[in-house]
Amino acid sequence: MADPATVERLEGKALxxxxxxxxxxxxxxxxxxxxxxxxxxxxxxxxxxMRVDPERPEWxxxxxxxxxxxxxxxxxxxxxANRGFFDVEEIYxxxxxxxxxxxxxxxxxxxxxxxxxxxxxxxxxxxAVGLALAARLDGRxxxxxxxxxxxxxxxxxxxxxxxxxxxxxxxxxxxxxxKNDMCMDGPQDDVMRVNxxxxxxxxxxxxxxxxxxxxxxxxxxxxxxxxxxxxxRPTVIVAQxxxxxxxxxxxxxxxxxxxxxxxxxxxxxxxELDRRYGRSVGSGAVGA
Amino acid sequence: xxxxxxxxxxxxxxxxxxxxxxxALVQLATDHPDVVALTADLMLSHQLKGFRDAHPERFFNVGxxxxxxxxxxxxxxxxxxxxxxxxxxxxxxxxAHEQVRTDIAYPGLPVKIxxxxxxxxxxxxxxxxxxxEDLGVxxxxxxxxxxxxxxxxxLTQFVRQAYELxxxxxxxxxxxxxxxxxxxxxxxxxxxxxxxxxxxxxTIISTGVMLRHALAAAGRLAAEGIGARVLDMHTVKPxxxxxxxxxxxxTGRIVTVEDHLVTGGLGSAVAECITDLGVPCRLxxxxxxxxFSVIGPPxxxxxEHGYDDTGIERAVRQxxxxxxxxxxxx
Numbered sequence: 001m002a003d004p005a006t007v008e009r010l011e012g013k014a015l016x017x018x019x020x021x022x023x024x025x026x027x028x029x030x031x032x033x034x035x036x037x038x039x040x041x042x043x044x045x046x047x048x049x050m051r052v053d054p055e056r057p058e059w060x061x062x063x064x065x066x067x068x069x070x071x072x073x074x075x076x077x078x079x080x081a082n083r084g085f086f087d088v089e090e091i092y093x094x095x096x097x098x099x100x101x102x103x104x105x106x107x108x109x110x111x112x113x114x115x116x117x118x119x120x121x122x123x124x125x126x127x128a129v130g131l132a133l134a135a136r137l138d139g140r141x142x143x144x145x146x147x148x149x150x151x152x153x154x155x156x157x158x159x160x161x162x163x164x165x166x167x168x169x170x171x172x173x174x175x176x177x178x179k180n181d182m183c184m185d186g187p188q189d190d191v192m193r194v195n196x197x198x199x200x201x202x203x204x205x206x207x208x209x210x211x212x213x214x215x216x217x218x219x220x221x222x223x224x225x226x227x228x229x230x231x232x233r234p235t236v237i238v239a240q241x242x243x244x245x246x247x248x249x250x251x252x253x254x255x256x257x258x259x260x261x262x263x264x265x266x267x268x269x270x271x272e273l274d275r276r277y278g279r280s281v282g283s284g285a286v287g288a
Numbered sequence: 289x290x291x292x293x294x295x296x297x298x299x300x301x302x303x304x305x306x307x308x309x310x311x312a313l314v315q316l317a318t319d320h321p322d323v324v325a326l327t328a329d330l331m332l333s334h335q336l337k338g339f340r341d342a343h344p345e346r347f348f349n350v351g352x353x354x355x356x357x358x359x360x361x362x363x364x365x366x367x368x369x370x371x372x373x374x375x376x377x378x379x380x381x382x383x384a385h386e387q388v389r390t391d392i393a394y395p396g397l398p399v400k401i402x403x404x405x406x407x408x409x410x411x412x413x414x415x416x417x418x419x420x421e422d423l424g425v426x427x428x429x430x431x432x433x434x435x436x437x438x439x440x441x442x443l444t445q446f447v448r449q450a451y452e453l454x455x456x457x458x459x460x461x462x463x464x465x466x467x468x469x470x471x472x473x474x475x476x477x478x479x480x481x482x483x484x485x486x487x488x489x490x491t492i493i494s495t496g497v498m499l500r501h502a503l504a505a506a507g508r509l510a511a512e513g514i515g516a517r518v519l520d521m522h523t524v525k526p527x528x529x530x531x532x533x534x535x536x537x538x539t540g541r542i543v544t545v546e547d548h549l550v551t552g553g554l555g556s557a558v559a560e561c562i563t564d565l566g567v568p569c570r571l572x573x574x575x576x577x578x579x580f581s582v583i584g585p586p587x588x589x590x591x592e593h594g595y596d597d598t599g600i601e602r603a604v605r606q607x608x609x610x611x612x613x614x615x616x617x618x
Binding site for chain 1: 324345346348350351353355356358359360361362363364365366367368369371386387390391394395396
């Protein structure tokens, strides 16, 4: 069972991430719906699962993370800032400016610590397979973690890579599915059904864990339960999430797939988050 | 431009470029532990069985999944490997185009892509399996080096030089059994055109396996006192612009020849070059016209579309005619 103090710490971090994301969405149009659905996942991944060293972004033994749903860049930037890769204020000060390290999709050429430039959907898992093969060749036991959106599962290349990860017995791969059941045009199953996601991965030879993607204790348990990276089956953690999670008017809707909010709305969002999560961990404001 | 070289007419024999490639890769991997090889169910066709047997832990057959092929190669390159990913030119450049562009060229990774059945060399296979636009689409990617060797024996050198380059490289081959053009041991360098024959009346610039046709045309023209310079432009990108500019300035007329759609490839690269540099010369581009070809044996297709040796000869004669037509040769 997850350590309660750890869970409480991570929940606080997740709340902080949501506030920081919303603050960013008050600066620029952001993929805020998906960012909020993956906030708990990204917190668990970056604050609990991943072995990385911000001082040495190229440390060979580090765990690799590929954000396959690259439009979740906001959540990635904030996760990296929380781990100390850079000052979170740099995001707000420079996002989208000419030559910025921060744009709508993450770019490894300009932001050290971003393992791979992503954004075009369906690419991340193949890259994870290559990273896992390289680790095996080099005798490393790092994990290769990727976060994939459920809409992205419509891409055929994902299933090419799903086959390959099982075929090559890459137990170091851990794929999180941010299953918020929404894509841009509507509910996922109306646009193009991907369910049952868990059964599909199981049929491809993966170990499957299903979890509530907003239950931090359950996420910690899922991570604690991962087999060693040297096992011979990849693991998928299918996380049931809610698009826009945490802000009522953004939840369960495609309206806030991406968008921008004004300052008054931002204040209301902060208040709602504090109320719903029963705590106040500061805001996304400067100095938070 | 490298020193002019004595070149045979191709009668000395032929060699399968894929066999040369497979053997070169085994040796390269023996010398360099970071070399890995990937294929998409073309191990046998692309002569990679020797690699699998010699370096089994570094050989990955991903099945018939070209997008995955390039994505996995990208991941391996991210962690310090130098992957050689092999498939048909059509699939490397088209099916997996976006993975090559976004996962390899964008981060500038040292993935070396080898595509076979370039142009109409796989004639009877038809357009589905022919790499008709590979030089063009690969050339458009920032940082991509694009090579089409003219002589299968050059591949041994190109494989090693491609390995040494820090970025991505695309190597375009034909179907196989390509004529040996140069003497054994002839040295070649990525980015430096070879002046295969000298001449001052016209320059024929060819890439890939069309060199033999260019030389045959030049030989017949020489017998009549017409001096045709032949440039072997094995590297389409970066283009040897010095050699192109000198050819334009010294001969005033250029004919480009490629087994590729006439748009986008060598001819377009040369046109861009002389335009950018303001070289005053005429240019005729030979290659597959703007259509999907009929099926047939490669030699007959090259003739049908006017870019075999007879088509080149015809184009040169028209260029040299004082009252030339305003239109191209075909």
